[in-house]
Amino acid sequence: MNTLARLTYLIHDKFGVDIAAIDADAPFASYDLDSLTVAELMFEIDDAFHVTVPDEAATAVTTLRQLAALIDGLPGKA
Amino acid sequence: MPTAARIGIAGIGVTCPLGDSLEASWDRVVAGQGAVGRMAFPGLPDIAAARVASDVSQVLTRLQQVGTERVSQMALGAVRQALADARIAGWADPERVGLYLGTGMGGAATMDAGFGALHGGGRIPPLTVPAGMVNGASAVVAIHTDIRGPVLTYAVACASGSVAMAEAAHALRRGEVDVAVCGGVEAPLARGTVAAWQALRTLAPPDEGDVARSCRPFAADRSGLVLGEGAAFFVLRREADLPAAPRAWFAGSAVRCDALHLTNPQRRGQVSTLKAALQASGLAPSDIGYCNAHGTATVAGDPVECEALREVWGEDAAALRVSSTKAAHGHLLGAGGALEAALAVMALQQGVVPATLGTAVVDPRCTGLAHVLGEAQCAPGLRHAISNSFAFGGTNAALVFSRA
Numbered sequence: 001m002n003t004l005a006r007l008t009y010l011i012h013d014k015f016g017v018d019i020a021a022i023d024a025d026a027p028f029a030s031y032d033l034d035s036l037t038v039a040e041l042m043f044e045i046d047d048a049f050h051v052t053v054p055d056e057a058a059t060a061v062t063t064l065r066q067l068a069a070l071i072d073g074l075p076g077k078a
Numbered sequence: 079m080p081t082a083a084r085i086g087i088a089g090i091g092v093t094c095p096l097g098d099s100l101e102a103s104w105d106r107v108v109a110g111q112g113a114v115g116r117m118a119f120p121g122l123p124d125i126a127a128a129r130v131a132s133d134v135s136q137v138l139t140r141l142q143q144v145g146t147e148r149v150s151q152m153a154l155g156a157v158r159q160a161l162a163d164a165r166i167a168g169w170a171d172p173e174r175v176g177l178y179l180g181t182g183m184g185g186a187a188t189m190d191a192g193f194g195a196l197h198g199g200g201r202i203p204p205l206t207v208p209a210g211m212v213n214g215a216s217a218v219v220a221i222h223t224d225i226r227g228p229v230l231t232y233a234v235a236c237a238s239g240s241v242a243m244a245e246a247a248h249a250l251r252r253g254e255v256d257v258a259v260c261g262g263v264e265a266p267l268a269r270g271t272v273a274a275w276q277a278l279r280t281l282a283p284p285d286e287g288d289v290a291r292s293c294r295p296f297a298a299d300r301s302g303l304v305l306g307e308g309a310a311f312f313v314l315r316r317e318a319d320l321p322a323a324p325r326a327w328f329a330g331s332a333v334r335c336d337a338l339h340l341t342n343p344q345r346r347g348q349v350s351t352l353k354a355a356l357q358a359s360g361l362a363p364s365d366i367g368y369c370n371a372h373g374t375a376t377v378a379g380d381p382v383e384c385e386a387l388r389e390v391w392g393e394d395a396a397a398l399r400v401s402s403t404k405a406a407h408g409h410l411l412g413a414g415g416a417l418e419a420a421l422a423v424m425a426l427q428q429g430v431v432p433a434t435l436g437t438a439v440v441d442p443r444c445t446g447l448a449h450v451l452g453e454a455q456c457a458p459g460l461r462h463a464i465s466n467s468f469a470f471g472g473t474n475a476a477l478v479f480s481r482a
Contacts, residue, residue: 016140037144039204046201 004068006048011064014044024065051076084317085247086324086482089166090420091159091261093152094308095128095407099159103407103417104424107432108454112290112406114304119269122276126284126292127267128306128408138222145205147188148307149181150218153263156309157219160259164313165321169257172226176255177216178246179231180238180262182412184212187268194270215263227255233412236372237333237469238262240415240477243312244331250316257319261311262413275305278341280376291436293409295373295402296380296444300437303374306408310416326423327480329462330359336472343379347474348386352464355476356390361462363391366398366478368431368463369447370422373402374409381443383468388446399457401450405435415467419477422463426481429458 001009004024011033012019021031028038042058045051045067051074061067095113096103106113117127130152135143137155157177161167169175192206208214213231220229228249232242239262246260266272275281282302285292293304314328332354336347356363372383388395403421410417425431433450440449460481467475 014140015144032141036205036208037141040144043201043204 003071004065007064007068010044010048011041014041022064025063027062045071083251085250085314085328086317086320087312087326087328087423088315088320088324089160089162089164089313090310090325090423091156091163092308092310092417092420093130093134093156094310094410094417095130095306098132100420100424104421107403107406107421108430110433110435110453112435114290114292114408116284116289117267119272122269122273124284125272125276126282126289126304128304129267130308145208146214146218147185147209147265149185149263149265150215152265152307152309153179153215153311154219154222156261156263156311157223157259160311160313161223166257166313169224171256172224174227174256175225176228176246176249176258177220177225177230178242178249178258178260179216179219180234180240180242180412180416181212181215181231181264182233182235182238183264183266183271184233185210185214186266186271190268190270225259234473235469235471236409236411236414237467237473237475238412238415239310240419240465240467240475241333241473243416243419243477244333244475246314247328247331250314256315258314259311260314261309262410262416263309264411264413265307266305266411267307272305281305282375293375293405294436295371295375295405295434296384296440296449297375297437298439298441300375300377300380300441303376303404304408306410308407308410308413308417310413310420312416312420324482326426326482329361329478329480331355331475331477332358333473333475336474338472341470343382343468344472345382345386345389347472348383348468349389351474351476352386352390355464355478359478361478364394365462366464367457367460368422368425369398369400370418370463370465371400371402372466372468373404373434375402375404379468381441383466384444384447395446396448398447399431399450399455400447401432401434403432405437415465415475415477419465419479422465423479426460426463426479429456429460431455431457431460
Protein backbone atom coordinates (compact mmCIF):
# COMPACT_ATOMS: atom_id res chain seq x y z
CA MET A 1 0.00 0.00 0.00
CA ASN A 2 1.47 3.38 -0.92
CA THR A 3 1.76 6.26 1.52
CA LEU A 4 -1.32 8.08 0.22
CA ALA A 5 -3.47 4.98 0.57
CA ARG A 6 -2.14 4.31 4.05
CA LEU A 7 -2.87 7.90 5.11
CA THR A 8 -6.38 7.71 3.69
CA TYR A 9 -7.05 4.55 5.66
CA LEU A 10 -5.50 6.04 8.81
CA ILE A 11 -7.86 9.04 8.65
CA HIS A 12 -10.81 6.74 8.07
CA ASP A 13 -9.80 4.40 10.88
CA LYS A 14 -8.88 7.05 13.44
CA PHE A 15 -11.57 9.66 12.85
CA GLY A 16 -14.37 7.72 11.16
CA VAL A 17 -14.21 9.83 8.00
CA ASP A 18 -15.78 8.13 4.96
CA ILE A 19 -13.01 7.14 2.55
CA ALA A 20 -15.06 8.42 -0.38
CA ALA A 21 -15.09 11.89 1.19
CA ILE A 22 -11.30 12.10 1.35
CA ASP A 23 -10.02 14.06 -1.66
CA ALA A 24 -6.21 13.91 -1.65
CA ASP A 25 -5.96 17.23 -3.47
CA ALA A 26 -8.52 19.16 -1.40
CA PRO A 27 -7.78 21.04 1.82
CA PHE A 28 -8.10 18.95 5.01
CA ALA A 29 -10.98 21.19 6.07
CA SER A 30 -13.03 20.05 3.06
CA TYR A 31 -13.58 16.74 4.86
CA ASP A 32 -13.85 18.34 8.31
CA LEU A 33 -10.30 17.91 9.61
CA ASP A 34 -9.63 21.11 11.55
CA SER A 35 -6.26 22.25 12.91
CA LEU A 36 -6.58 20.19 16.11
CA THR A 37 -7.48 17.09 14.15
CA VAL A 38 -4.51 17.61 11.85
CA ALA A 39 -2.25 17.93 14.92
CA GLU A 40 -3.63 14.64 16.21
CA LEU A 41 -3.13 13.10 12.76
CA MET A 42 0.54 14.13 12.70
CA PHE A 43 1.02 12.47 16.10
CA GLU A 44 -0.47 9.26 14.75
CA ILE A 45 1.65 9.45 11.60
CA ASP A 46 4.86 9.59 13.64
CA ASP A 47 3.96 6.24 15.20
CA ALA A 48 2.46 4.60 12.12
CA PHE A 49 5.28 5.53 9.73
CA HIS A 50 8.18 5.61 12.23
CA VAL A 51 9.07 9.17 11.28
CA THR A 52 9.14 12.57 12.93
CA VAL A 53 7.12 15.08 10.96
CA PRO A 54 8.74 18.50 11.59
CA ASP A 55 6.32 21.03 13.13
CA GLU A 56 6.98 23.67 10.48
CA ALA A 57 6.45 21.21 7.63
CA ALA A 58 3.23 19.97 9.19
CA THR A 59 1.76 23.46 9.29
CA ALA A 60 2.75 24.16 5.66
CA VAL A 61 0.97 21.09 4.33
CA THR A 62 -2.70 21.59 3.43
CA THR A 63 -3.61 18.47 1.45
CA LEU A 64 -3.16 14.75 1.88
CA ARG A 65 -1.12 14.41 -1.32
CA GLN A 66 1.31 17.05 -0.02
CA LEU A 67 1.48 15.20 3.27
CA ALA A 68 2.23 11.88 1.54
CA ALA A 69 5.06 13.50 -0.42
CA LEU A 70 6.43 15.01 2.78
CA ILE A 71 6.44 11.64 4.55
CA ASP A 72 8.06 9.90 1.57
CA GLY A 73 10.89 12.45 1.77
CA LEU A 74 11.56 11.97 5.47
CA PRO A 75 14.34 9.75 6.82
CA GLY A 76 13.38 6.59 8.67
CA LYS A 77 10.16 5.86 6.78
CA ALA A 78 9.18 2.22 7.15
CA MET B 79 -35.15 42.97 35.77
CA PRO B 80 -37.29 40.82 38.05
CA THR B 81 -34.99 40.16 41.00
CA ALA B 82 -37.85 38.53 42.90
CA ALA B 83 -38.81 36.22 40.03
CA ARG B 84 -39.23 32.59 40.97
CA ILE B 85 -36.74 30.28 39.31
CA GLY B 86 -38.17 27.07 37.91
CA ILE B 87 -36.44 23.82 37.02
CA ALA B 88 -37.54 23.24 33.44
CA GLY B 89 -35.45 20.15 32.81
CA ILE B 90 -32.88 17.77 34.27
CA GLY B 91 -30.43 15.40 32.62
CA VAL B 92 -28.33 12.74 34.35
CA THR B 93 -25.56 10.37 33.34
CA CYS B 94 -24.39 8.62 36.49
CA PRO B 95 -23.48 5.21 37.88
CA LEU B 96 -27.14 4.57 38.71
CA GLY B 97 -28.30 5.07 35.14
CA ASP B 98 -28.42 7.20 32.02
CA SER B 99 -31.43 9.31 32.96
CA LEU B 100 -32.83 10.91 36.09
CA GLU B 101 -35.83 8.58 36.18
CA ALA B 102 -33.71 5.44 35.76
CA SER B 103 -31.31 6.62 38.47
CA TRP B 104 -34.16 7.48 40.80
CA ASP B 105 -35.87 4.11 40.32
CA ARG B 106 -32.64 2.36 41.19
CA VAL B 107 -31.86 4.39 44.28
CA VAL B 108 -35.36 4.04 45.75
CA ALA B 109 -35.21 0.31 45.01
CA GLY B 110 -32.13 0.18 47.22
CA GLN B 111 -29.81 -0.91 44.42
CA GLY B 112 -26.45 0.81 44.70
CA ALA B 113 -23.92 1.10 41.89
CA VAL B 114 -20.68 0.68 43.82
CA GLY B 115 -18.38 -2.07 42.57
CA ARG B 116 -14.77 -3.16 42.68
CA MET B 117 -12.26 -1.50 40.37
CA ALA B 118 -8.64 -2.42 39.70
CA PHE B 119 -5.74 -0.24 38.55
CA PRO B 120 -2.22 -1.52 37.77
CA GLY B 121 0.04 -1.30 40.80
CA LEU B 122 -2.65 -0.03 43.17
CA PRO B 123 -4.83 -1.78 45.73
CA ASP B 124 -8.33 -2.38 44.34
CA ILE B 125 -10.83 0.34 45.15
CA ALA B 126 -14.55 0.51 45.58
CA ALA B 127 -15.90 2.88 42.93
CA ALA B 128 -19.08 3.76 41.07
CA ARG B 129 -18.65 3.84 37.30
CA VAL B 130 -20.92 4.93 34.49
CA ALA B 131 -21.61 1.70 32.66
CA SER B 132 -22.67 3.03 29.26
CA ASP B 133 -20.38 4.12 26.42
CA VAL B 134 -20.47 7.89 26.96
CA SER B 135 -18.36 8.60 23.85
CA GLN B 136 -21.44 7.86 21.73
CA VAL B 137 -22.68 11.44 22.18
CA LEU B 138 -20.07 12.51 19.60
CA THR B 139 -18.85 11.10 16.29
CA ARG B 140 -15.25 9.90 16.27
CA LEU B 141 -14.22 13.04 14.43
CA GLN B 142 -16.01 15.20 17.01
CA GLN B 143 -14.30 13.29 19.82
CA VAL B 144 -10.92 14.77 18.86
CA GLY B 145 -9.81 17.00 21.74
CA THR B 146 -12.58 15.77 24.05
CA GLU B 147 -12.51 13.19 26.81
CA ARG B 148 -14.80 11.35 29.18
CA VAL B 149 -15.60 14.42 31.29
CA SER B 150 -16.77 16.48 28.32
CA GLN B 151 -18.69 13.57 26.80
CA MET B 152 -20.61 12.90 30.02
CA ALA B 153 -21.38 16.61 30.39
CA LEU B 154 -22.70 16.90 26.85
CA GLY B 155 -24.86 13.81 27.21
CA ALA B 156 -26.48 15.08 30.40
CA VAL B 157 -26.97 18.60 29.01
CA ARG B 158 -28.70 17.24 25.90
CA GLN B 159 -31.04 15.23 28.13
CA ALA B 160 -31.80 18.33 30.21
CA LEU B 161 -32.58 20.40 27.12
CA ALA B 162 -34.89 17.68 25.79
CA ASP B 163 -36.58 17.44 29.19
CA ALA B 164 -37.11 21.22 29.07
CA ARG B 165 -38.48 20.87 25.51
CA ILE B 166 -35.78 23.11 24.11
CA ALA B 167 -34.78 22.39 20.51
CA GLY B 168 -33.05 25.71 19.78
CA TRP B 169 -32.51 29.21 21.13
CA ALA B 170 -34.42 32.42 20.38
CA ASP B 171 -31.18 34.26 21.22
CA PRO B 172 -28.15 32.07 22.00
CA GLU B 173 -26.35 35.00 23.60
CA ARG B 174 -29.07 35.10 26.28
CA VAL B 175 -28.26 31.52 27.30
CA GLY B 176 -25.59 30.81 29.92
CA LEU B 177 -23.74 27.68 30.91
CA TYR B 178 -22.62 27.31 34.53
CA LEU B 179 -20.61 24.11 34.86
CA GLY B 180 -18.99 22.77 38.00
CA THR B 181 -16.09 20.34 37.91
CA GLY B 182 -13.37 19.76 40.44
CA MET B 183 -10.74 18.22 38.20
CA GLY B 184 -11.81 18.75 34.58
CA GLY B 185 -9.99 16.46 32.18
CA ALA B 186 -8.10 14.59 34.87
CA ALA B 187 -7.84 11.37 32.86
CA THR B 188 -6.27 13.21 29.93
CA MET B 189 -3.66 14.89 32.13
CA ASP B 190 -3.07 11.57 33.87
CA ALA B 191 -2.48 9.73 30.58
CA GLY B 192 -0.41 12.53 29.09
CA PHE B 193 1.94 12.91 32.03
CA GLY B 194 2.11 9.13 32.39
CA ALA B 195 3.29 8.81 28.78
CA LEU B 196 5.82 11.61 29.19
CA HIS B 197 7.30 10.35 32.46
CA GLY B 198 7.44 6.86 30.97
CA GLY B 199 9.75 8.10 28.23
CA GLY B 200 7.05 8.51 25.58
CA ARG B 201 5.46 11.52 23.92
CA ILE B 202 2.66 13.64 25.33
CA PRO B 203 -0.31 13.74 22.93
CA PRO B 204 -0.84 17.08 21.16
CA LEU B 205 -4.37 17.65 22.42
CA THR B 206 -3.56 17.15 26.11
CA VAL B 207 -4.08 20.85 26.84
CA PRO B 208 -7.53 21.36 25.26
CA ALA B 209 -8.87 17.98 26.40
CA GLY B 210 -7.44 18.31 29.89
CA MET B 211 -8.15 21.95 30.67
CA VAL B 212 -10.66 22.53 33.43
CA ASN B 213 -13.08 24.40 31.13
CA GLY B 214 -12.78 21.82 28.34
CA ALA B 215 -16.16 20.27 29.17
CA SER B 216 -17.82 23.69 29.19
CA ALA B 217 -16.37 24.47 25.78
CA VAL B 218 -17.53 21.16 24.31
CA VAL B 219 -21.05 21.66 25.66
CA ALA B 220 -21.19 25.22 24.32
CA ILE B 221 -19.95 24.17 20.87
CA HIS B 222 -22.49 21.40 20.48
CA THR B 223 -25.48 23.23 21.96
CA ASP B 224 -24.76 26.72 20.60
CA ILE B 225 -24.72 28.40 24.02
CA ARG B 226 -23.15 31.80 23.35
CA GLY B 227 -23.79 33.80 26.53
CA PRO B 228 -21.60 33.42 29.61
CA VAL B 229 -19.95 29.98 29.56
CA LEU B 230 -18.37 29.61 32.98
CA THR B 231 -16.58 26.84 34.85
CA TYR B 232 -16.57 26.59 38.63
CA ALA B 233 -13.78 24.57 40.24
CA VAL B 234 -14.76 24.41 43.90
CA ALA B 235 -13.86 20.80 44.64
CA CYS B 236 -16.88 18.87 45.96
CA ALA B 237 -19.12 21.96 45.91
CA SER B 238 -18.44 22.78 42.24
CA GLY B 239 -21.79 21.66 40.86
CA SER B 240 -23.80 23.23 43.68
CA VAL B 241 -21.93 26.53 43.39
CA ALA B 242 -22.48 26.53 39.62
CA MET B 243 -26.22 26.07 40.16
CA ALA B 244 -26.37 28.81 42.78
CA GLU B 245 -24.55 31.18 40.44
CA ALA B 246 -26.83 30.26 37.54
CA ALA B 247 -29.94 31.12 39.56
CA HIS B 248 -28.39 34.46 40.54
CA ALA B 249 -27.63 35.23 36.89
CA LEU B 250 -31.28 34.57 36.02
CA ARG B 251 -32.49 36.76 38.88
CA ARG B 252 -30.14 39.54 37.78
CA GLY B 253 -31.52 39.27 34.27
CA GLU B 254 -28.15 38.46 32.70
CA VAL B 255 -29.53 35.45 30.87
CA ASP B 256 -32.96 34.07 29.96
CA VAL B 257 -31.98 30.41 30.17
CA ALA B 258 -29.36 29.00 32.53
CA VAL B 259 -27.95 25.53 31.90
CA CYS B 260 -26.12 24.46 35.03
CA GLY B 261 -24.78 21.47 36.91
CA GLY B 262 -21.66 19.45 37.40
CA VAL B 263 -19.50 16.75 35.88
CA GLU B 264 -16.57 14.66 37.08
CA ALA B 265 -14.50 11.80 35.68
CA PRO B 266 -11.90 11.03 38.34
CA LEU B 267 -11.46 7.29 37.82
CA ALA B 268 -7.99 7.44 36.29
CA ARG B 269 -4.97 5.70 37.80
CA GLY B 270 -3.03 8.76 38.94
CA THR B 271 -6.08 10.50 40.38
CA VAL B 272 -7.15 7.37 42.22
CA ALA B 273 -3.62 6.95 43.59
CA ALA B 274 -3.69 10.54 44.86
CA TRP B 275 -6.98 9.93 46.67
CA GLN B 276 -5.59 6.72 48.14
CA ALA B 277 -2.53 8.62 49.35
CA LEU B 278 -4.82 11.02 51.19
CA ARG B 279 -6.25 8.02 53.10
CA THR B 280 -9.86 9.00 52.54
CA LEU B 281 -11.09 6.12 50.37
CA ALA B 282 -13.15 3.28 51.78
CA PRO B 283 -11.68 -0.13 51.03
CA PRO B 284 -13.95 -2.48 49.05
CA ASP B 285 -16.23 -4.22 51.54
CA GLU B 286 -15.23 -7.87 51.43
CA GLY B 287 -18.72 -9.11 52.29
CA ASP B 288 -20.64 -6.92 49.84
CA VAL B 289 -18.74 -4.41 47.74
CA ALA B 290 -21.97 -2.50 47.04
CA ARG B 291 -22.05 -1.55 50.73
CA SER B 292 -18.54 -0.09 50.84
CA CYS B 293 -19.80 3.48 51.37
CA ARG B 294 -21.73 3.77 54.65
CA PRO B 295 -22.51 7.41 55.45
CA PHE B 296 -23.25 8.21 59.12
CA ALA B 297 -22.66 4.57 60.08
CA ALA B 298 -20.73 3.62 63.18
CA ASP B 299 -18.59 1.38 60.93
CA ARG B 300 -18.10 3.81 58.05
CA SER B 301 -14.64 3.67 56.51
CA GLY B 302 -14.33 6.48 54.01
CA LEU B 303 -15.64 7.77 50.74
CA VAL B 304 -16.15 5.95 47.46
CA LEU B 305 -15.29 7.76 44.24
CA GLY B 306 -17.92 8.02 41.53
CA GLU B 307 -18.20 9.62 38.13
CA GLY B 308 -20.95 11.22 36.11
CA ALA B 309 -22.84 14.36 35.23
CA ALA B 310 -26.08 16.07 36.19
CA PHE B 311 -27.42 19.20 34.53
CA PHE B 312 -30.44 21.45 34.97
CA VAL B 313 -32.23 23.94 32.78
CA LEU B 314 -33.36 26.88 34.92
CA ARG B 315 -35.73 29.63 33.80
CA ARG B 316 -37.59 32.53 35.36
CA GLU B 317 -41.22 31.72 36.09
CA ALA B 318 -42.56 33.98 33.32
CA ASP B 319 -40.41 32.18 30.73
CA LEU B 320 -41.40 28.63 31.67
CA PRO B 321 -43.24 26.87 28.83
CA ALA B 322 -44.89 24.40 31.21
CA ALA B 323 -45.07 23.59 34.91
CA PRO B 324 -41.54 23.14 36.29
CA ARG B 325 -40.31 19.97 37.94
CA ALA B 326 -39.77 22.07 41.07
CA TRP B 327 -38.76 25.57 42.15
CA PHE B 328 -35.19 26.58 42.90
CA ALA B 329 -36.10 28.34 46.14
CA GLY B 330 -32.73 29.69 47.18
CA SER B 331 -29.11 28.98 47.96
CA ALA B 332 -26.09 30.09 49.91
CA VAL B 333 -22.33 29.75 49.58
CA ARG B 334 -19.96 30.40 52.50
CA CYS B 335 -16.36 29.44 53.30
CA ASP B 336 -14.97 28.00 56.54
CA ALA B 337 -11.65 29.78 55.97
CA LEU B 338 -10.06 27.50 58.56
CA HIS B 339 -8.57 24.34 57.02
CA LEU B 340 -7.74 22.83 53.63
CA THR B 341 -9.65 19.61 54.14
CA ASN B 342 -11.22 19.32 57.61
CA PRO B 343 -14.86 20.40 57.53
CA GLN B 344 -15.91 22.92 60.16
CA ARG B 345 -19.26 23.39 61.86
CA ARG B 346 -19.03 27.19 61.81
CA GLY B 347 -19.08 27.54 58.02
CA GLN B 348 -21.69 24.83 57.54
CA VAL B 349 -24.05 26.43 60.06
CA SER B 350 -23.78 29.84 58.45
CA THR B 351 -24.34 28.30 54.99
CA LEU B 352 -27.44 26.41 56.08
CA LYS B 353 -28.92 29.45 57.84
CA ALA B 354 -28.21 31.69 54.86
CA ALA B 355 -29.76 29.21 52.42
CA LEU B 356 -32.94 29.03 54.49
CA GLN B 357 -33.07 32.81 54.74
CA ALA B 358 -32.54 33.20 50.98
CA SER B 359 -35.44 30.80 50.44
CA GLY B 360 -37.75 32.54 52.91
CA LEU B 361 -38.15 29.30 54.82
CA ALA B 362 -37.83 28.17 58.43
CA PRO B 363 -36.00 24.97 59.41
CA SER B 364 -39.30 23.24 60.13
CA ASP B 365 -40.42 23.83 56.52
CA ILE B 366 -37.69 21.52 55.21
CA GLY B 367 -38.85 17.91 55.00
CA TYR B 368 -35.74 16.35 53.53
CA CYS B 369 -32.01 16.97 53.58
CA ASN B 370 -29.86 15.27 50.96
CA ALA B 371 -26.73 15.45 53.07
CA HIS B 372 -23.17 15.85 51.89
CA GLY B 373 -22.57 12.64 53.88
CA THR B 374 -19.38 11.32 52.30
CA ALA B 375 -18.89 8.57 54.91
CA THR B 376 -15.52 9.88 56.05
CA VAL B 377 -14.77 9.50 59.74
CA ALA B 378 -14.21 13.24 60.15
CA GLY B 379 -16.90 14.68 57.90
CA ASP B 380 -20.20 13.06 58.84
CA PRO B 381 -20.33 14.05 62.55
CA VAL B 382 -19.58 17.69 61.71
CA GLU B 383 -22.43 17.85 59.22
CA CYS B 384 -24.85 16.27 61.70
CA GLU B 385 -23.72 18.70 64.38
CA ALA B 386 -24.37 21.62 62.02
CA LEU B 387 -27.81 20.28 61.08
CA ARG B 388 -28.74 19.78 64.76
CA GLU B 389 -27.63 23.32 65.58
CA VAL B 390 -29.59 24.99 62.76
CA TRP B 391 -32.71 22.81 63.04
CA GLY B 392 -32.76 22.93 66.84
CA GLU B 393 -35.85 21.29 68.25
CA ASP B 394 -36.95 20.38 64.71
CA ALA B 395 -33.80 18.35 64.05
CA ALA B 396 -35.27 15.06 65.21
CA ALA B 397 -37.98 15.37 62.56
CA LEU B 398 -35.65 16.30 59.70
CA ARG B 399 -35.40 13.38 57.26
CA VAL B 400 -31.75 12.99 56.27
CA SER B 401 -30.05 10.65 53.83
CA SER B 402 -26.87 10.51 51.81
CA THR B 403 -27.39 9.05 48.36
CA LYS B 404 -23.60 8.86 47.96
CA ALA B 405 -23.91 5.37 49.41
CA ALA B 406 -25.60 4.40 46.14
CA HIS B 407 -23.83 6.50 43.50
CA GLY B 408 -20.51 7.28 45.14
CA HIS B 409 -18.93 10.68 45.57
CA LEU B 410 -19.05 12.43 42.22
CA LEU B 411 -16.86 15.26 43.58
CA GLY B 412 -17.61 18.29 41.39
CA ALA B 413 -20.77 16.64 40.03
CA GLY B 414 -21.99 15.40 43.41
CA GLY B 415 -24.00 18.46 44.38
CA ALA B 416 -25.81 18.53 41.05
CA LEU B 417 -26.70 14.82 41.07
CA GLU B 418 -27.86 15.02 44.68
CA ALA B 419 -29.93 18.12 43.86
CA ALA B 420 -31.54 16.17 41.03
CA LEU B 421 -32.46 13.36 43.42
CA ALA B 422 -33.79 15.88 45.94
CA VAL B 423 -36.03 17.32 43.21
CA MET B 424 -37.28 13.81 42.44
CA ALA B 425 -38.00 13.33 46.13
CA LEU B 426 -40.23 16.43 45.98
CA GLN B 427 -41.92 15.30 42.77
CA GLN B 428 -42.55 11.77 44.00
CA GLY B 429 -43.14 12.43 47.70
CA VAL B 430 -40.57 9.78 48.50
CA VAL B 431 -37.28 10.11 50.38
CA PRO B 432 -34.43 7.80 49.36
CA ALA B 433 -32.55 5.94 52.08
CA THR B 434 -28.87 5.93 52.99
CA LEU B 435 -28.03 2.50 51.62
CA GLY B 436 -25.59 0.30 53.47
CA THR B 437 -25.88 2.01 56.83
CA ALA B 438 -27.33 -0.17 59.59
CA VAL B 439 -26.28 1.43 62.87
CA VAL B 440 -25.84 5.21 63.05
CA ASP B 441 -22.75 6.60 64.78
CA PRO B 442 -23.82 8.14 68.13
CA ARG B 443 -22.22 11.37 66.96
CA CYS B 444 -24.53 11.45 63.95
CA THR B 445 -27.84 10.86 65.76
CA GLY B 446 -30.55 13.39 66.66
CA LEU B 447 -31.86 13.50 63.07
CA ALA B 448 -34.50 11.43 61.27
CA HIS B 449 -32.03 9.30 59.30
CA VAL B 450 -33.75 7.39 56.52
CA LEU B 451 -32.21 3.91 56.56
CA GLY B 452 -33.02 0.62 54.91
CA GLU B 453 -35.86 1.49 52.57
CA ALA B 454 -37.04 4.67 50.86
CA GLN B 455 -39.70 6.42 52.90
CA CYS B 456 -43.03 7.78 51.69
CA ALA B 457 -43.34 11.50 52.44
CA PRO B 458 -46.51 12.71 50.72
CA GLY B 459 -46.45 16.05 52.56
CA LEU B 460 -42.92 16.88 51.48
CA ARG B 461 -42.82 20.52 50.35
CA HIS B 462 -39.21 21.66 50.59
CA ALA B 463 -35.82 19.95 50.44
CA ILE B 464 -32.23 21.05 50.95
CA SER B 465 -29.09 19.62 49.37
CA ASN B 466 -25.70 20.16 51.02
CA SER B 467 -22.23 20.22 49.47
CA PHE B 468 -19.25 20.86 51.71
CA ALA B 469 -15.98 21.03 49.79
CA PHE B 470 -12.29 20.59 50.36
CA GLY B 471 -10.96 24.11 50.57
CA GLY B 472 -13.73 24.99 53.00
CA THR B 473 -16.37 26.25 50.57
CA ASN B 474 -19.86 25.16 51.55
CA ALA B 475 -22.98 25.36 49.38
CA ALA B 476 -26.59 24.58 50.18
CA LEU B 477 -29.43 24.55 47.65
CA VAL B 478 -33.11 24.65 48.59
CA PHE B 479 -35.89 23.34 46.33
CA SER B 480 -39.66 23.58 46.64
CA ARG B 481 -42.39 21.38 45.22
CA ALA B 482 -44.09 22.91 42.19
